[in-house]
Amino acid sequence: MRRTFRWALLTVGLAGVVTAVFVAAGEATPPSLLTNVPLARGTNVSRGTIPLQVGTDVAIAQITVDPGGSSGWHSHPGGAIIVVKTGTLTVYRSIGSQCQSTTYSAGQAFIERPGEVDQVLNTSTTPYVLFVTFPHVPQGVSARTDEPDPGTCPGL
16 A cells, blocks of 8 residues: 555656646747757666666767757756767856856767756857767656756857
8 A cells, every 4th residue: 555655656746847847848948950860768777887777768869950059958867978970069058157168079078967057059160960878867758858048158
């Protein structure tokens, strides 16, 4: 009986989180000139040495952003490991009340931490292409969470 009650409570809590995500998405800044091609997604069933939680998904996508495009403000529930295949991009991170920017180019890789709010812009004249691995994605949940503009990076 207790187990049933716990599952019911967990289901109601999960429904609340999903509702909150969709309500927050209404204020989000959408991506522009961005194409996301999901390449693969699978549920971790191993107990390997990389610290991935059993039962969460790992997703992989190819993301292309045309000149003048952006990712929109977003975060990732389990973070992201990004490899820049072609082009140049600038990542703007909202850290507290500060705006931090870093530019990456082909052949470089970088990490976005879980829950980190950022926006990625293409200010060059050619598209950039990324291969992204999203670890720790809860099953049935998007690897990306749209976020409202935090207001820390004026002019974006």
